[in-house]
Each structure stands twice: as structure tokens, then as C-alpha cells.
Amino acid sequence: MANQPAAGLRARMARWPVTAPPTLYLVLFFLVPTLIMVLASIQYPGEFGGLSPILIEDQGHTRLDITLENYQRAVSETIYLQLFLKSLWYAIVTTVLCLVLAYPLSMMIARSNKKYRDLLLLLVILPFWSNFLIRIYAWMIILGPQAALAKGVNAALGAVGMEPVSLLFSPFAVIVGLVYVHLPFMILPLYANLEKHDPTLLDAAQDLGANAWQRFWKVTFPLSLPGVYAGAALVFIPALGAFAVPDLLGGTDAIMIGNVIKEQFREARDWPFGAALSFVLMAVALLAALAAAWAGKRYQQQAD
Amino acid sequence: MAGATRSNSATRVSRPLLGLSLAVYLFLYIPLIVVIVYSFNASRVQSGEWGGFTLDWYNKLLHNETLLNATLNSLIIGVAAAAIATVLGTLAGLALHRYKLRLLPVLVLAPVAIPEILQAVSLVLFFNAINLTLGMVSIILSHVAFCISFVAIVVRSRLQGMDESLTEAARDLGATPWQAFRMVTLPLIMPGIIAGALMAFTLSIDDFVITFFTSGPDAATLPLQIYSMIKVVVTPEVNAVSTLLMLLTLILIIIANKIAPSALQAK
Structure with a gap:
């Protein structure tokens, strides 16, 4: 038919x-x-x-009437190149920190009693559903100069004779904020992967004399790589193009490429240059997505 | 039996693992708890000092015209965007599940895969090109554009868990494609559609970056208002708004969880 x-x-x-x-x-x-x-x-x-x-x-x-001037400017003026490198650096640090924080939690949930897994996972997603700006704002309070944390840190620094520092409006604050808003994107794919692991593999490793650390490093971690790649892409890409986090938590020296793009469209009103910077950002984001997909595929082929 | 005990020792949740996990949960929740606690704090300066319990900030909200207007705008945009995105997203989910397509999968997944600011910037350029004045309409059109993907993903995951032979059986019994869809497929995927609609509504109400770019001077939404409240001078009222918003989201999640527990986790 x-x-x-x-x-x-x-x-x-x-x-x-x-x-x-x-x-x-x-x-x-x-x-x-x-x-x-x-x-x-x-x-x-x-x-x-x-x-x-x-x-x-x-x-x-x-x-x-077209030109390549916008791209020339984006690569020839060192300030923009530095900004791109800084944004890349922030996004990489954020991705690594998210991985370090997400791993134990995902592993704990995956190994918990089946009855509690859904609840434990819901507890991860719950804060993520609250308003995005509020989650950033919460860190403005916690890291603010009048809050206990900053006072404590500066008292400790003062005791050893060092200058007081500002926690808010610093690269530190931007990284904390980026990690905080993107953490669930790492936890969910990691958990989805870890949950499928066959526990008898760890038993076998133990029977063969592997200690806890070896079991993790030689069995669990290599098997979890697809989850790591997926989570890394889901954190790295939005972190690279972040605009609200550095806008609210970063100082003048902790701005990212997203802030400059916004500036071109709002204050400077140089749309073509803003579009050129956006295109470069898009190219980097797509490369990162392709790299993650390629790594996942290569893993599959090795497994087969 | 001996094997079962051993399996426990190798795959058990160890104490350090439990401790680390607890620390991460605290990292996730402490910031939000701080905001909630501060919303009841009478002290105007947010210095960690407790100035006594008050409901003043909530009371002030009720008389803040700009904020109430922004909330109304957000609700209108959220309902309109969620309604349109739910219809289009459901169709997209069906299409992705049933047919081997080339263009649509890319169009559905790409908006999720690129930084939000790029979508915002390109929409501004687009609205400028078609001479559409930025305002409520441009915000709704933009929100629909990013909500479709999420609805489509949730609906498709629901379809993947569905027994396709039911629809085929309906067709074999003489139902037209439309009848088979309306009387068999639609009721079965309804929980997914509702979960997708709630998700679209939440995403729209929550959106800052795309709204920031595609809003005109007289269409402030709640997130835009919150942004201006925390960007310049922070007033403790913002803690009260935040707490109420968290409450609203919690209620939506409970509803979604009641209707479609599995669809919610698809995110």
C-alpha cells in the first residue's frame, strides 16, 4: 500500500x-x-x-554595502580577545566545579533505595524552578559586604595583616553564581547515566581486590563518561554566554562576553559589532556542542 | 545470601559520600532559605542582623503599583505564550515521534543548545527588520519560540512511553486519523501536554534574558522589575516578592507532579 x-x-x-x-x-x-x-x-x-x-x-x-570590519575589530582589539578568553576560562572553571559538586550527589542518589530516588532528585530540581534572578540575588545577600561571610573572611585576613577583599563584584562571585545556576544541568545527565550502572561490576572489582578508590576510578568513572560529556556541554555552553550572572555579581573586572554583547545592543548601539561578537560566541558554542557529541560517539564506538 | 551482603558493601552509600551530598544539598538550599528568612526581617539593612519579625514587606508589595502591573503583564504573557507554545510544541512532539524529519529536529533542539543571549539578540534584529514595535506582542512571540522546544521534548518523551499499537488498533477499527488522534492518542499524552504547558508557563514567567532584550519601554514584566530592584538599590521588598514567587512555583510543581509524575522528570 x-x-x-x-x-x-x-x-x-x-x-x-x-x-x-x-x-x-x-x-x-x-x-x-x-x-x-x-x-x-x-x-x-x-x-x-x-x-x-x-x-x-x-x-x-x-x-x-557590506564589510568584514566588525570581525576585524573583534579579533584585532585585544580587549575583546581577552574577554573571550576570560569568558572561556570562567565557563571551564564553572564546568569543572559543577562536575566535582554533582558527582557525589548523583552517585549517592543512584545508589540510594529506589523508593527515595525520585524524591532526592526532585530536591535537586526544586531550587532550580525558583526564579533565575532570585537565585542570583540570594548570592548578592550572602556575599554582600555587610553579610557575615564577608565580615568573617575580612576579619581573618585582617588578623594575618592582609587587606580586606570584596567577595561580591568579583570573579569569585561570578563563578559561584554560575555554578549555582547551572549545577542541576550537570546532576541530571550524570544521575541518568550512573543509575544504569550494573552494581555487579563493582562487586567483581571488589572480589578482584580493588579498593574503593580503584573501584571508582577504574569502573564507575569510565562508565559515566557519556553522562559527564552531556553534563559538561549543558553547563559550559550557557555559562559561556552568561549575561545576568556577571551583570549582577561581577564587578567591572569580572564582565563576560555576554555583557559586551548587551552593551553593543543597548548603550553603544553598535548592532553590527554586537552581531559579530554574537556570531563568534555562537561558533564557539556550536563547536563545544559538536565536541561533546563527538566524544559521546567515540565512547559508543569503543564500547561496541 | 553472602553475595547480597557483599554487593551491599561495594555499592552502598558510604559515609563520606553521604556527607558530600548533604553539603551539596545545603549549597542548593541555603541561598533560598536566606531570602525567605530576610523577607520576614524587620531590619532594613541586610547585614545578617535580625530586627524582629515583620510582614511589612509583604504589606508594601500590595501597594506597589509598578510591581503589581509587572505581575499582571507577566501573567498575561505567561498564559498566552504557554497556550500557543503548548499547541505548537505538542504538534512538534508528535512530528518528531512519528516521522523521520530533517529540519524540525534541528529547529527544536538548537534553541536549547545555544546561549540564550544569542536568541535574544537575533530576535531584536528580526523585530527591527519587520518593524514590529517592541512590547507585549514581541515578548509573547519570543517566549513561544523558546517554549516550543521544551513542550515538544516533554510530549515526545510521553509518546515514547506509549503503546503505539493502540492508535493503530483505532485506525484498524475504522477511525479516521483525526478520530484516532482525538479519542486515543490525545487522552493518553494529555499528562505530558499539561506538564509541558505548566513548564512553558513557568519558563515564560521566569524568563529574564530574552525578555530584557525584546521588551519595549512600557512592557515591564516581573523579572524585569525584580532586576531593576536588585540592580540599583536593593529594598527588602524584593525578598517578599521572591518568597511569594517560590511559593507559586512550588504549587505549580505539586500540581504537575500530581498530574504527570513521569513527565516532570523528563526535564
């Missing part, structure tokens, strides 16, 4: 009411805007902000 051309056509037609509406919406409000962003990155800025037209009349001829 399905091989008959008429039936094939009918099956195709039956798809349309299902596939067309979401596809059209996402083409219009995701794909087209993304392409416009790429296009904007090679345009000139308009006289009063915005974009200058892409086609201009020049001595009776219509010509394309």
Missing part, C-alpha cells in the same frame, strides 16, 4: 497539519532571526543606531 505513489502522497499530505505549524513558527522566529544576525554582522551601523541599509544607491548603481 505504502509503495503506491498515491498512498505515499496521501501519507505526506497527512503529515502537513502536524509538521507545518511548528516548523513554520520556528523558521520564522528562530531560523530567520539567526540568519538576520549573521547578515547584520557584516553590515555597517546605522547613523542613529540600528543597521545601515545593505543595498545602497551609488552613482545610479545599486551596490551591496
Whole structure:
């Protein structure tokens, strides 16, 4: 039946009411805007902000008015390169810290009694459902200069004769905030992986004389790599493009690439340059996503 | 029996593991507890000093016109965006489950995979290109764009756990594709759809980055208002708003959990 051309056509037609509406919406409000962003990155800025037209009349001829200046500026002015490197560094540190914090928790949940696993996991997701800004704001209180933590740290520093420091508005605060808002993205895929491990493997390792550390390092950890890759991508990518966290918790020297992009669109009104920086960010994010997918695939092949 | 005991010692939750896990749970919860406690603190300065119990900050909220307006805006946007995204997301979930497609999977997963600020910036450029004044409409259109993916993922995971032969049986018994969908598939995936709708509503109410870029001067949402409250001078009222918002989210989660415990975990 399905091989008959008429039936094939009918099956195709039956798809349309299902596939067309979401596809059209996402083409219009995701794909087209993304392409416009790429296009904007090679345009000139308009006289009063915005974009200058892409086609201009020049001595009776219509010509394309595009440029690579925005990208030249993004790579030649060291301040932007440094910002990118700093954002990369923050995102890497955040990813590693998330992994270190998420691992014991995910392992604990995966090894708990089946009855309690769902509850323990819900307790991880619960804070994550509270408003994003509130979660950042909570750290503004905790790290604030008048809070007990800062006072304690500075009293300790004073006792050994060191200058007081500001916990808030520092790279430290940005990292803490980034780890806090992204931690569940690491815990969930790690747990999903650890939960599937066969406990008899650890028994076998123990019978063969492996101690707790060896069992972890030689059995559990290598098997959990797919979860680690997925979690790392889910933390690294949004952390790299973070804007609200450094905006609220970072000082002037703890800004990230997201803040500069926002500045180009809001205060500086240099949209093409902002678009060029966005495109570079997108390229790095996509590379990270591809790297994670590639690592996962390579793991699969080795396993097979 | 001996084997069972041994298996306990190798895979048991050890004491250090339990301690570390507890520390991580504390890291997750202490910040939120601080906010809740401060919302009842009479002291104006947030110095960790307890100035006595008060409900003043909650009382002040009720008379804060800007904040109430922003809340109303957020609710309108949340309901509208969730309604549209639920319809489109459910269709997308069905499409992803049933057909081998090339474009749609990319369109559904890419918004989740790239930093939010990129979607925000590209939407601003797009609205500028089509000459749409930024405001409630542009915010709703943008929220729908990122909510579709989440609804689609939840609905698809629900479909994957469903017995497809039920729909086929309905077709064999003479139901039209529409009848089979409305009377068999739809009721079965309803918990997933409701969970997806609640998720879309929460994501919309919660969104800051995309709203920050795509809102005009006269369409402030609750997160935008909270941002301006914590960016310049922090007033303790913000603790009270935060606590109420946490309460609202908790209620939504309890509802979602009652309707579709499995769908909630798909996130």
C-alpha cells in the first residue's frame, strides 16, 4: 500500500497539519532571526543606531554595502580577545566545579533505595524552578559586604595583616553564581547515566581486590563518561554566554562576553559589532556542542 | 545470601559520600532559605542582623503599583505564550515521534543548545527588520519560540512511553486519523501536554534574558522589575516578592507532579 505513489502522497499530505505549524513558527522566529544576525554582522551601523541599509544607491548603481570590519575589530582589539578568553576560562572553571559538586550527589542518589530516588532528585530540581534572578540575588545577600561571610573572611585576613577583599563584584562571585545556576544541568545527565550502572561490576572489582578508590576510578568513572560529556556541554555552553550572572555579581573586572554583547545592543548601539561578537560566541558554542557529541560517539564506538 | 551482603558493601552509600551530598544539598538550599528568612526581617539593612519579625514587606508589595502591573503583564504573557507554545510544541512532539524529519529536529533542539543571549539578540534584529514595535506582542512571540522546544521534548518523551499499537488498533477499527488522534492518542499524552504547558508557563514567567532584550519601554514584566530592584538599590521588598514567587512555583510543581509524575522528570 505504502509503495503506491498515491498512498505515499496521501501519507505526506497527512503529515502537513502536524509538521507545518511548528516548523513554520520556528523558521520564522528562530531560523530567520539567526540568519538576520549573521547578515547584520557584516553590515555597517546605522547613523542613529540600528543597521545601515545593505543595498545602497551609488552613482545610479545599486551596490551591496557590506564589510568584514566588525570581525576585524573583534579579533584585532585585544580587549575583546581577552574577554573571550576570560569568558572561556570562567565557563571551564564553572564546568569543572559543577562536575566535582554533582558527582557525589548523583552517585549517592543512584545508589540510594529506589523508593527515595525520585524524591532526592526532585530536591535537586526544586531550587532550580525558583526564579533565575532570585537565585542570583540570594548570592548578592550572602556575599554582600555587610553579610557575615564577608565580615568573617575580612576579619581573618585582617588578623594575618592582609587587606580586606570584596567577595561580591568579583570573579569569585561570578563563578559561584554560575555554578549555582547551572549545577542541576550537570546532576541530571550524570544521575541518568550512573543509575544504569550494573552494581555487579563493582562487586567483581571488589572480589578482584580493588579498593574503593580503584573501584571508582577504574569502573564507575569510565562508565559515566557519556553522562559527564552531556553534563559538561549543558553547563559550559550557557555559562559561556552568561549575561545576568556577571551583570549582577561581577564587578567591572569580572564582565563576560555576554555583557559586551548587551552593551553593543543597548548603550553603544553598535548592532553590527554586537552581531559579530554574537556570531563568534555562537561558533564557539556550536563547536563545544559538536565536541561533546563527538566524544559521546567515540565512547559508543569503543564500547561496541 | 553472602553475595547480597557483599554487593551491599561495594555499592552502598558510604559515609563520606553521604556527607558530600548533604553539603551539596545545603549549597542548593541555603541561598533560598536566606531570602525567605530576610523577607520576614524587620531590619532594613541586610547585614545578617535580625530586627524582629515583620510582614511589612509583604504589606508594601500590595501597594506597589509598578510591581503589581509587572505581575499582571507577566501573567498575561505567561498564559498566552504557554497556550500557543503548548499547541505548537505538542504538534512538534508528535512530528518528531512519528516521522523521520530533517529540519524540525534541528529547529527544536538548537534553541536549547545555544546561549540564550544569542536568541535574544537575533530576535531584536528580526523585530527591527519587520518593524514590529517592541512590547507585549514581541515578548509573547519570543517566549513561544523558546517554549516550543521544551513542550515538544516533554510530549515526545510521553509518546515514547506509549503503546503505539493502540492508535493503530483505532485506525484498524475504522477511525479516521483525526478520530484516532482525538479519542486515543490525545487522552493518553494529555499528562505530558499539561506538564509541558505548566513548564512553558513557568519558563515564560521566569524568563529574564530574552525578555530584557525584546521588551519595549512600557512592557515591564516581573523579572524585569525584580532586576531593576536588585540592580540599583536593593529594598527588602524584593525578598517578599521572591518568597511569594517560590511559593507559586512550588504549587505549580505539586500540581504537575500530581498530574504527570513521569513527565516532570523528563526535564
